[in-house]
Amino acid sequence: MITSCTFPDRVRQCADRIAESGPAALAGLFDLTAQRLVRYSVTITRNQHDAEDAVQGTLVRVADTPRLLCHADEPWAYLLRMVRNESLLIMRRRKRWTSLLSLADLLTRRTVDEVEVEETHREVWAALRTLPTEQSEVVVLKIWEVMNFAQIGGVLGISPATAASRYRYAIEKLSRKLIRTADIDSTRAEVDHGG
Amino acid sequence: MEDEFRDDPWRSDRPLGDDDAFDLAKLERMIASAGHYVRPTDDLRPRVLELARERYGDRRTFRRLAGAMGVAALCVMTGMVISDRFQTRVEAAGVPRGERLERMLDAHPTRAREGQVAAWADVLTDWRGRVAASLSGAPIDPASMLTDSENN
Numbered sequence: 001m002i003t004s005c006t007f008p009d010r011v012r013q014c015a016d017r018i019a020e021s022g023p024a025a026l027a028g029l030f031d032l033t034a035q036r037l038v039r040y041s042v043t044i045t046r047n048q049h050d051a052e053d054a055v056q057g058t059l060v061r062v063a064d065t066p067r068l069l070c071h072a073d074e075p076w077a078y079l080l081r082m083v084r085n086e087s088l089l090i091m092r093r094r095k096r097w098t099s100l101l102s103l104a105d106l107l108t109r110r111t112v113d114e115v116e117v118e119e120t121h122r123e124v125w126a127a128l129r130t131l132p133t134e135q136s137e138v139v140v141l142k143i144w145e146v147m148n149f150a151q152i153g154g155v156l157g158i159s160p161a162t163a164a165s166r167y168r169y170a171i172e173k174l175s176r177k178l179i180r181t182a183d184i185d186s187t188r189a190e191v192d193h194g195g
Numbered sequence: 196m197e198d199e200f201r202d203d204p205w206r207s208d209r210p211l212g213d214d215d216a217f218d219l220a221k222l223e224r225m226i227a228s229a230g231h232y233v234r235p236t237d238d239l240r241p242r243v244l245e246l247a248r249e250r251y252g253d254r255r256t257f258r259r260l261a262g263a264m265g266v267a268a269l270c271v272m273t274g275m276v277i278s279d280r281f282q283t284r285v286e287a288a289g290v291p292r293g294e295r296l297e298r299m300l301d302a303h304p305t306r307a308r309e310g311q312v313a314a315w316a317d318v319l320t321d322w323r324g325r326v327a328a329s330l331s332g333a334p335i336d337p338a339s340m341l342t343d344s345e346n347n
Contacts, residue, residue, distance in 0.1 A: 023247035030240055038235045052235060056243050063247035064254075106233050117228075124229035143223055144230040175222055 008076040015062065015069035023063040030059060033076075037083050039144065043136045044087040046129060048105045050094060054086040080145070080155050084137075103129075127177040135170035138163050291322055 005013075014029035034055060041051035061082065062069055072078035103125055108118070128136045134156075141152045149160040149167070156163065291299055296318070303314045 023244070023251045026244055026247050027240070030243055034235050034239065034243075035231070035233075038239075039230065039233045042233060048233070048236070052239050055235070056239065056246065059243050060247050060250060064250060107236050108232050108234065118232075120225065121229040121232040124226055125232060128226075139226065143226045171219065171222065174226070175219075178222060178225060 008074055011075045011079060012069065012072075015066045015075060018063060019066040019070055026059060026063045029062065033079065034059075036145070037079070040080060040137075040140055041083050041087045042106070043128060043140045044084060044133055045091055046133075048107060050090045051087065054083055054090050057086045058082045074151075074154070077147075077151060077155050080141070084155065123178060127174050130177065131170050131173060135166045135173075138166045139170045139174070142167055291318065 010032055011029070014025070014032055017025040017028060037055045037058070038048070038051050041054045042048055045051045045054065058079070062079070068082075069075045069078060103122060106125065108121075128139065131139070137156060138152055141147045141155060142149075147155070149163040152158075152163040153160045158166075299318045299322075300311065300314050303318050
């Protein structure tokens with residue numbers, strides 16, 4: 001029998017396992033969520049080291065008190081909120097000066113035969129870093145976490161209308177920065193298929 | 196209001212800009228493809244698991260210590276109660292002397308009739324009788340002992 005299990009359901013199952021078995025079961029939650037939590041936190045902290053500290057603090061808190069997630073209506077959104085709060089705390093404490101254009105802090109995936117794709121990805125990340133945090137968060141939650149504006153509003157503590165408005169402004173800015181990259185990618189794709 | 200945004204008017208092919216028609220879907224796809232570009236460092240996983248294990252161990256140790264301290268406090272309180280009762284019996288069994296003896300002599304009816312020496316003999320005889328009775332298990336009447344602690 002195949003049962004569909006959404007991502008939030010899997011997060012809740014991991015939390016239930018931690019509640020039953022203790023921190024030994026935290027590995028499951030880490031493997032399921034860490035990459036997504038780190039990429040979300042990086043958009044807030046603008047620094048991967050701080051983002052990982054925020055994710056570490058959040059997951060350790062969940063291991064201490066797994067019922068926080070077990071009893072949440074939307075465990076994945078709750079976990080994102082925890083990471084967000086932790087990231088903002090770290091930002092306030094450290095007051096780090098970060099170059100908006102530098103991506104030197106990021107640890108990235110790189111494949112040998114996809115250098116051009118990597119270049120596109122770097123441009124996307126660099127463009128996201130030029131946005132105000134409140135706008136880049138909305139973009140990340142909308143596109144990478146595939147949330148609707150009501151869910152985004154729940155994570156950020158804003159109304160769906162405000163979330164939509166921030167998304168609009170963010171997309172307008174990103175389109176100006178990335179339109180040329182998108183055109184180059186299209187041209188490249190056409191050349192590759194034609195040749 | 197919520198349903199309006201749940202339908203997501205920003206999806207699909209509605210162009211954004213004014214002069215150059217820009218495909219929103221294309222932009223979103225480009226951004227989406229960069230979602231897995233950043234990955235956690237290799238040491239994050241062991242760091243998180245190790246810290247969670249340490250904190251779990253610390254909490255267990257703290258709970259055990261708190262439990263041990265609770266048991267120790269209970270033992271101390273029980274000991275104090277027992278010691279207090281034992282002290283009463285010890286004081287009562289002690290040879291009367293000093294002010295205690297004077298009070299016993301003053302209170303004894305023999306003193307007024309036959310003098311201090313006779314009263315001493317009677318007091319000591321009474322005391323020895325009570326001690327013998329208490330050692331055999333009979334309860335001690337505190338009112339008859341006139342200990343220093345009761346007069347203070």
